[in-house]
Amino acid sequence: MATPDELLEFLPGSDCGQCGLTCAEFAAALSRGDLAPEDCPVLHEPDFAGFIDALHELLGPPAAPAPAMHLDPDRCNGCGICVAMCEYHLGNCDEARLGRGPRPADRVVFKVVNGAVVVLRQDLCTRLIQAAEKCNKCADHCPTGAITLT
Amino acid sequence: MICTGCGCLCDDLDLTVAEGQLLEVANVCLWGLSRFFPCKRSHPRKERRRILKPLARLNGRPREVSYETALEQAAEILGAARRPLLYGLTNTGSRAQEAALHLARKLRARLEPADLAFTAPYYHSLRKHGLYWAPLEVIRDEADTVLFWGANPLHSCPRHPVRYSVFARGRFTERGVEDRRVAAVDLYRTEVAKFCHLFVQVEPGRELQLLSGIREHLEGAPGPGPAVKGTRKLAGFLSQGDFGVIFFGRGATYNQGFALLDELAGLAARLGEERPFVLFPLSADFNAAGLYQLLFNELGSPEAPDFGHESGLLTTYATADWGEFDAVLVVGADPWWFLPEEQALALQARRVPVVSLSPYANRTTASARVVFPTALAGLEAAEVAYRMDGLPVVLKQVLPAAWPTDREILLDLAKAI
Amino acid sequence: MTHDLKSCFFEVGAGGAGGPGPLSQGKLSEQHPIGWYGMKIKITGGRLYDPAQGINGAEQDLFIAGDRIVESLPQPDRVIEARGRVVAPAGIELRGQVATYGLNFLRLWGRFPSLTELGRLYAAAGYTHVHEPLLTLYTAGYVHRQLAALPLVDTSASLALNLRDLDDSLKSPNHLEELGQAVKALQEKTRALDLRLLEPFVRYRQPFYSHRTLDAAQTLETLTRLALRCELRFSLEAAPEVLEAPLPEPRVFHLAALGRALTNPRRLDQALAHLDRGGTADLGFPCQAAGGAAEKPVKVDLGWYHPLNLTPDAGADAGAAALRLARQYQGPNLAFSVDGPVRRPEAALSSWWARLRDRRPGAGADEPPDREFSLWDWVWATRTLPARLLGLADRGHLAPGARADVALFDLPPDTPPSRWADCIARCRTLLKAGTVVIEDFALVQPDAPKATYYRRTGAAAGPLLAEICQYRSFRPENLWVTDELGGDWVGLD
Incomplete structure (x- = not known):
């Protein structure tokens, strides 16, 4: 697990305040696990491409073991049906709910990148938050059977 | 960013670009991905080769030449032709299409949209039955009965179900797929079946019988004899609902296209007596709609124009017989991909010269005498394109272009001839 | 693409065959060398009709x-002889359905001119603006995009609101300001x-x-x-x-x-009352179909309660009712x-005007006109x-200062x-903006520049707009x- 100082290296360092914190405070929140790298809006800009991934690498795997969601990239054709059907997105991401692709700064469980769906925040998945292990909407509606939930 | 993968023209792509290099595209489907990265459609790991320099054949072998030399040779080929054909155009921007029409006029050429065999039966049927039309915006808001006929949107336009037709949560379909009933008719069971409430697999050649059976059921007078399996269910499905739409795909026009579309349009008109009912062609090429809008605007008809006809201009729904032509210019299409082998060989035997404009190497460029590499519309070139429902969007240039655009080459050709 | 003047003239000289196509809409500066645009013209001896200045057929240069x-010119570069002719401002089509979404389908029956033809027909009829x-x-x-492809005439369009999108705001009286901004x-x-x-009204197809x-x-x-x-x-x-x-x-x-x-006499009275109270209106004469085989129905659903019918059955009644209203209204x-x-x-429109003007019993309508319809009325209307x-001032x-959009008729x-x-x-x-577009009934300037006019309101996008x-x-x-989707643009404040 990286220290806040190490994490700070991969933050914009501009203290722009868009997230409501300074970069140092953000780094501390990151190391506590209160926030995720995606929560920094600036890191979504093209100038910081790759920084989010680097932060994830530094942070290591999330503390709570998330329910396994297996995505088969060979089957996925990127139609985005899962993104629109996701129960978390239904309440929290207007773009995805209405059938459009989420914006870069939107907090989403998964989205389509380069033609295949990738998980961004598995911890937001409804199955983890509530007694909702019955939520299989993404897998149920996937026409190619690319999503397996266990 | 707008995706030029198919006629959906999804406008919600987010690109990550660093130092002039495209790193990542979010919200793009596997089909559209091939417009951004040099990979084959739906095969992200199979590479496609970008053409880097203009090519011209010397002693039968393609050689890299300068743009001016290629232009000179192409102009010579097309200028000397008695009966030139300008083919394709459904996968290029509207501004390039305008230039192509200008060139076709100048060459007195026949201009053939690449998907004429698909759209001609549709427009032909409208003349007989009239039409009820709605843009995808209204369909996503209101359609509660959706039928796919001979269409697999997950292959031809993967995000169509999510953005417009099945899962989209519109103004009056706020629960998305739960507010809709979806059915499909196809020769084979496809992935679409996964979200269809009714899937009818029809034997090849029995589609017309299925359609007439549905009509009879709707009139309350089913004919004697055994009906095609699924007739009754489909008739029941179609007769319910407040707003219906039939999306038909290429599958509907492979055989007996004119007869089938005639029946489909008749069925839609019949259903439309009681509720809004739309018959909608699911075009896969990203700017096919733009080409037909242009033909409508300029020539007053969606038929393929032939400027070389003795009457001055003849327009026709009939697809061209390749045997007629003595030079071919291909833009935004790859006809050698589907041309029957004997026809391709016949063209080769007759030494019909082919000029091709394409960003990537394909079968057509492999047989072409002159090849121009072009900038990708909507990524390296600014353009305008029409979504499959005829609404135009502006394609922006986001990356520097090392090659001229289709439009520039076509205009240069027109000037040089 | 730049379109050099030589080729323009060549096309016209050759009978304008094929037309300028979609490539001809260049910018003013690209098409016209200096000197052309600054031409000084005198139109001499014509009978002027300009109701705005109270000129009713006076012979005037x-x-x-x-x-x-x-006001005047000491040395015109060119004199246009108009003796015996009518000189009037160029026409402005107030309600020209030429670019409506779905209209292209009407061309399937081959009786609807292409956009190039349509623009030329408008110019030939003396129009320089179509709305x-x-x-x-x-x-x-x-x-x-369609309007931009209509050559020769300037264009503009009305935003047709769907009140269904605004129903919540229409119901809450406190949000009028926000609604107005949106x-x-x-x-x-x-x-x-x-x-x-x-x-x-707001009505839903969904119960x-x-x-x-x-x-x-x-x-x-x-x-x-x-509105107030x-x-x-x-x-x-x-x-x-x-x-x-x-x-x-x-x-x-x-x-x-x-x-x-105007389906009954009471509605005719109501229309008259509206006009008498200072309201304005336009008549909406039915467009006469060209005859031939009947068109099939073409309807376009734009999310209104009723779909838009592009092949309306105008019927003779609507025309007769409009004629009746025009005859009875004096203002x-x-x-x-x-x-x-x-x-x-x-x-x-010309045929309707001729019918209005004709006072012979039995000509055009069942009742004699209450007043004479003169050229003055035609130019006014x-x-x-x-x-x-x-709002095209x-x-x-x-009057001096007006854009030189002038039409000369042999009447x-x-x-x-x-x-x-x-x-x-x-x-x-x-003449359009001082350029001769039609001369001796022939199109001489098929590439005359054109523009699309819109209103700059300066209103900022608010949350209501996002909701809509x-x-x-x-x-x-x-x-x-x-x-990129149209133009050339002219924003009016």
Whole structure:
């Protein structure tokens, strides 16, 4: 697990305040696990491409073991049906709910990148938050059977 | 960013670009991905080769030449032709299409949209039955009965179900797929079946019988004899609902296209007596709609124009017989991909010269005498394109272009001839 | 593409075969060498008709320098002989359905001219501006692309609002200001010149939403308050129920295409009352179909309660009712317009004017006209008033300072009534912004520059606008009309 100082290296360092914190405070929140790298809006800009991934690498795997969601990239054709059907997105991401692709700064469980769906925040998945292990909407509606939930 | 993968023209792509290099595209489907990265459609790991320099054949072998030399040779080929054909155009921007029409006029050429065999039966049927039309915006808001006929949107336009037709949560379909009933008719069971409430697999050649059976059921007078399996269910499905739409795909026009579309349009008109009912062609090429809008605007008809006809201009729904032509210019299409082998060989035997404009190497460029590499519309070139429902969007240039655009080459050709 | 002048002339000299095509819309500066544009012209000896200045057929010279009409010129570069001819401002089509979404399907039956032809027909009939009545939130880009492809004539369009998108705000009286801002922002972002209502009520096809219904009286009452508060004006497409509803403040509403709403004498009286109270209207004569085999129905669903019918059965009644209204109304607030897709611009209005003018018993209508319809009335109803209604201050009149859009017609005073319609249908000479476009009935400048006019409202996008757009499949930023989708653009303040 990286220290806040190490994490700070991969933050914009501009203290722009868009997230409501300074970069140092953000780094501390990151190391506590209160926030995720995606929560920094600036890191979504093209100038910081790759920084989010680097932060994830530094942070290591999330503390709570998330329910396994297996995505088969060979089957996925990127139609985005899962993104629109996701129960978390239904309440929290207007773009995805209405059938459009989420914006870069939107907090989403998964989205389509380069033609295949990738998980961004598995911890937001409804199955983890509530007694909702019955939520299989993404897998149920996937026409190619690319999503397996266990 | 707008995706030029198919006629959906999804406008919600987010690109990550660093130092002039495209790193990542979010919200793009596997089909559209091939417009951004040099990979084959739906095969992200199979590479496609970008053409880097203009090519011209010397002693039968393609050689890299300068743009001016290629232009000179192409102009010579097309200028000397008695009966030139300008083919394709459904996968290029509207501004390039305008230039192509200008060139076709100048060459007195026949201009053939690449998907004429698909759209001609549709427009032909409208003349007989009239039409009820709605843009995808209204369909996503209101359609509660959706039928796919001979269409697999997950292959031809993967995000169509999510953005417009099945899962989209519109103004009056706020629960998305739960507010809709979806059915499909196809020769084979496809992935679409996964979200269809009714899937009818029809034997090849029995589609017309299925359609007439549905009509009879709707009139309350089913004919004697055994009906095609699924007739009754489909008739029941179609007769319910407040707003219906039939999306038909290429599958509907492979055989007996004119007869089938005639029946489909008749069925839609019949259903439309009681509720809004739309018959909608699911075009896969990203700017096919733009080409037909242009033909409508300029020539007053969606038929393929032939400027070389003795009457001055003849327009026709009939697809061209390749045997007629003595030079071919291909833009935004790859006809050698589907041309029957004997026809391709016949063209080769007759030494019909082919000029091709394409960003990537394909079968057509492999047989072409002159090849121009072009900038990708909507990524390296600014353009305008029409979504499959005829609404135009502006394609922006986001990356520097090392090659001229289709439009520039076509205009240069027109000037040089 | 730049289009050099030589090739333009070559095409015209060769009979203009094939037409300039879509490539010809260059910018002014690219097409016209200096000197051409600054031409000084004198139109001499014509009978001038300019109701705005009170000139009714007086023989008078007209001077043009560059693109403007001027008081006088010592040394014109060119003199246009107009002795015995009628000199009038160029026509302004107030309601020309030429670019409506879906209109292209009408071309399937081969009886609808291409856009190139249509623009030329308008110019031949003496028009320099065509206003498209039906542009909606998501067809705006389409309509503007079509308008840009209409050659020769300037264009503009009305934003047709779907009140269903605004029903919540219409119900809450405290949000009028916000609603006004949203409407103004929509107008600017879709680059519309004015606002139009096809259905001045809120009604849902889905029974589930019936509790949100608003009838015409309620809706018009709220819209009046909105208009007065936010300085808006609406063109109201006339339907019988519009004439049934009280219009509290007539100056707020322009009644468009009245003919089809005048289905009984009471509605005719209501229309007259609206006009007498200071409201304006246009007549909406039915477009005459070209005959031949019947077209099949073409309907386009744009999310209104009723789909848009592009092959309306105009019937003789609507025309007769419009004629009756024109005969009975004595004031200045009534413009001429057509109802339905325009096929033959030259014939659309002139024949109706000739019928109005003809006072012989049995000619044109069942009752003798109450007043004489003169050329003055024609110019007022097809030029002066339309220009004022569209807010084109320098158009529709011939006073110094006005843009030099002038049409010359061969219509000697002794022309027999049977020839009136033909004479007024084709102009001998047409000048647009000081450039001769038609000369001796022939098109001489097929590449005359054109522009699309819209209103700059300066309203900022607010949360209500985002709410209106939320169900669209487009991201809001891609809904709006950008420069590339039309033009050349002229924003009016």
